[in-house]
Amino acid sequence: xxxxxxxxxxxxxxxxxxxxxxxxxxxxxxxxxxxxxxxxxxxxxxxxxxxxxxxxxxxxxxxxxxxxxxxxxxxxxxxxxxxxxxxxxxxxxxxxxxxxxxxxxxxxxxxxxxxxxxxxxxxxxxxxxxxxxxxxxxxxxxxxxxxxxxxxxxxxxxxxxxxxxxxxxxxxxxxxxxxxxxxxxxxxxxxxxxxxxxxxxxxxxxxxxxxxxxxxxxx
Amino acid sequence: xxxxxxxxxxxxxxxxxxxxxxxxxxxxxxxxxxxxxxxxxxxxxxxxxxxxxxxxxxxxxxxxxxxxxxxxxxxxxxxxxxxxxxxxxxxxxxxxxxxxxxxxxxxxxxxxxxxxxxxxxxxxxxxxxxxxxxxxxxxxxxxxxxxxxxxxxxxxxxxxxxxxxxxxxxxxxxxxxxxxxxxxxxxxxxxxxxxxxxxxxxxxxxxxxxxxxxxxxxxxxxxxxxxxxxxxxxxxxxxxxxxxxxxxxxxxxxxxxxxxxxxxxxxxxxxxxxxxxxxxxxxxxxxxxxxxxxxxxxxxxxxxxxxxxxxxxxxxxxxxxxxxxxxxxxxxxxxxxxxxxxxxxxxx
Numbered sequence: 141x142x143x144x145x146x147x148x149x150x151x152x153x154x155x156x157x158x159x160x161x162x163x164x165x166x167x168x169x170x171x172x173x174x175x176x177x178x179x180x181x182x183x184x185x186x187x188x189x190x191x192x193x194x195x196x197x198x199x200x201x202x203x204x205x206x207x208x209x210x211x212x213x214x215x216x217x218x219x220x221x222x223x224x225x226x227x228x229x230x231x232x233x234x235x236x237x238x239x240x241x242x243x244x245x246x247x248x249x250x251x252x253x254x255x256x257x258x259x260x261x262x263x264x265x266x267x268x269x270x271x272x273x274x275x276x277x278x279x280x281x282x283x284x285x286x287x288x289x290x291x292x293x294x295x296x297x298x299x300x301x302x303x304x305x306x307x308x309x310x311x312x313x314x315x316x317x318x319x320x321x322x323x324x325x326x327x328x329x330x331x332x333x334x335x336x337x338x339x340x341x342x343x344x345x346x347x348x349x350x351x352x353x354x355x356x357x358x359x
Numbered sequence: 360x361x362x363x364x365x366x367x368x369x370x371x372x373x374x375x376x377x378x379x380x381x382x383x384x385x386x387x388x389x390x391x392x393x394x395x396x397x398x399x400x401x402x403x404x405x406x407x408x409x410x411x412x413x414x415x416x417x418x419x420x421x422x423x424x425x426x427x428x429x430x431x432x433x434x435x436x437x438x439x440x441x442x443x444x445x446x447x448x449x450x451x452x453x454x455x456x457x458x459x460x461x462x463x464x465x466x467x468x469x470x471x472x473x474x475x476x477x478x479x480x481x482x483x484x485x486x487x488x489x490x491x492x493x494x495x496x497x498x499x500x501x502x503x504x505x506x507x508x509x510x511x512x513x514x515x516x517x518x519x520x521x522x523x524x525x526x527x528x529x530x531x532x533x534x535x536x537x538x539x540x541x542x543x544x545x546x547x548x549x550x551x552x553x554x555x556x557x558x559x560x561x562x563x564x565x566x567x568x569x570x571x572x573x574x575x576x577x578x579x580x581x582x583x584x585x586x587x588x589x590x591x592x593x594x595x596x597x598x599x600x601x602x603x604x605x606x607x608x609x610x611x612x613x614x615x616x617x618x619x620x621x622x623x624x625x626x627x628x629x630x631x632x633x634x635x636x637x638x639x640x641x642x643x644x645x646x647x648x649x650x651x652x653x654x655x656x657x658x659x660x661x662x663x664x665x666x667x668x669x670x671x672x673x674x675x676x677x678x679x680x681x682x683x684x685x686x687x688x689x690x691x692x693x694x695x696x697x698x699x700x701x702x703x704x705x706x707x
Contacts, residue, residue, distance in 0.1 A: 175636040276652070280649055282615055307623070309646070310646045325623050325624065325628060339631050345642065
C-alpha cells in the first residue's frame with residue numbers, strides 16, 4: 141500500500157460513520173516498562189526503561205476509530221554490550237469494526253532510536269486485527285491485538301523477514317474514564333548479512349489511563 | 360322469432376297487475392272527483408265497489424283507507440252519521456294515522472271522525488327509515504299514534520329480550536314523536552343488533568288495549584379500531600439474570616487474556632533473544648484475578664442491571680403506545696354513528 145492510498149483510506153474513514161451518531165474524542169496517557177533486546181551477532185544486548193506516551197482517538201461510532209499516538213523515553217543498558225538509547229515514536233492508526241468485538245486495524249509509525257554513535261529511524265506500515273470482548277458486566281474489556289508489519293524501513297538495515305507486533309491486556313471502565321494494563325511485544329527478524337541474522341525485540345508492560353474528552357455531534 | 364314470443368309473454372305477464380293498479384286508482388280518482396263536485400250519490404257506489412270483496416283489482420292498504428275515509432265523509436255530508444262513523448272506524452282500524460284536514464272537511468265530518476276515533480282504539484308506529492344518525496348531534500326519531508287518549512308505554516329492547524329501555528310512559532292522544540339518543544340503559548352507545556320498539560297502549564275511554572311493534576337493525580359506523588400491542592413475551596425481553604454459563608464466561612475472558620499474554624511472551628517472542636520480559640506474567644495474573652472476581656460477582660449478583668433497565672424501558676414504551684392506541688380508539692368510538700334499517704321481525 142502506497143502512502144497515497146493509505147492517506148485516502150484515512151480520509152475516507154469518517155464517511156463510514158453513521159450520520160447522527162455522536163463522535164467521541166478520547167485522550168489516553170500511558171507509562172510503559174519497556175525492555176529491548178537485540179542480537180546483531182555480538183550476543184544479546186538488553187536495555188530497558190520507562191517510556192511515556194499519549195494518544196488522542198476520534199471515535200466515529202459505530203464502526204470507525206482514528207488515532208494519533210506519540211511515545212518517548214530512554215532505554216538504559218542492562219548488559220555490558222548495550223548502550224543507552226533514546227526512543228521516540230509517532231504513529232497514525234485507523235480501525236474499522238466489522239463485528240461487535242473485532243476491529244480491523246491499519247497504521248503507519250515512525251520511530252527513532254538515538255544513541256551516542258548513531259540515530260536509527262524505523263518507518264513501518266502495520267495491518268492486522270484487534271479483539272475487544274467486554275466482561276465483568278461491561279466494567280472490563282479483554283483486549284488482544286495482532287499486527288503484521290509488511291513494510292518496515294530501517295536505517296542501514298534491510299527489510300525484516302518477519303515483523304510482528306502483538307498485545308494482550310485488560311481495560312477497566314468507570315464511566316467516561318478507563319484504566320488498563322497491557323503486555324505488548326514487537327519482533328523483528330532481519331535477513332542474514334555476512335552470516336549474521338539480526339534479531340530485535342521490544343516488549344512492554346503498559347499501564348494506561350484514558351478519558352472521554354468530549355462527545356460532540358457530527359455536522 | 361322465439362325472442363319476440365318471449366318478450367310478448369313477459370309483457371302479457373306484466374300487464375295484469377298494472378291494469379289492476381290502474382283500475383283501483385282510476386276508480387278512486389273518479390270517486391274523488393265526484394265527491395269534490397258534491398255528486399255524493401254517484402261517488403258512493405264507486406267507493407263501495409273498491410272496498411267490496413268482489414272488487415276484481417288489487418287494492419293497497421292506502422287505497423282502501425282512502426276509500427273508507429271518503430265513504431265516511433260522503434255519508435257525513437249526507438247526514439248519515441252512524442254510517443259515516445262506521446266507515447271512519449274502518450279507516451282508522453287500518454291506519455290509525457289517518458287524519459281529516461280541518462280546512463277541507465266540514466265540522467259535521469270532523470265530528471263524525473272524532474266520534475269514530477273515540478269509539479276505536481288502536482296504536483301504531485311509523486316505519487323507521489333507513490339512515491345514519493350521529494348520536495352526538497342528532498337523535499333517532501320514532502313516531503307513534505293513538506286514536507284517542509291512552510296510557511302509553513314505549514319500550515326499546517333487543518329483539519327477543521324481555522326488558523329494555525323505556526322511552527315513554529305517560530298519557531298520549533294522537534301523534535307523538537319520540538327522540539332516542541342512541542344510548543342504552545347503561546349510558547353507553549347501544550350495541551349493534553336487531554331491536555324492537557314495543558308500544559303498549561291502554562285506552563282511557565274504553566276498556567281496551569292495543570300494541571304495536573317496530574323492528575329495526577342497528578349497526579355502528581365507526582373507523583376501524585387499532586389493535587393494542589401484545590404483551591411482551593420472553594423473546595421480546597432481555598434476560599435479567601445471568602446464566603451459569605455467563606458466569607463461566609467471565610473466567611474465560613480473564614483466562615483468555617492471560618493465555619494471550621503468555622502466548623505472546625512464550626510463542627511469539629524470539630527464542631534466540633532469551634525471553635521477552637516478565638510483563639506477560641503480570642498481565643496474566645491481573646487478568647486471571649479480574650476474571651475470577653467477575654465470576655464471583657456474577658454468581659453473587661446474577662441480575663443484569665442494564666437488561667433490567669432495558670426491559671423496563673421496553674415495557675414502558677409498550678404501555679405508552681397502548682395508552683395512545685386506546686386514546687385514539689376512544690376518540691374513534693366517540694365519533695361512531697348509528698346506521699338504522701327496517702327489519703321484518705325478531706329474526707330471519
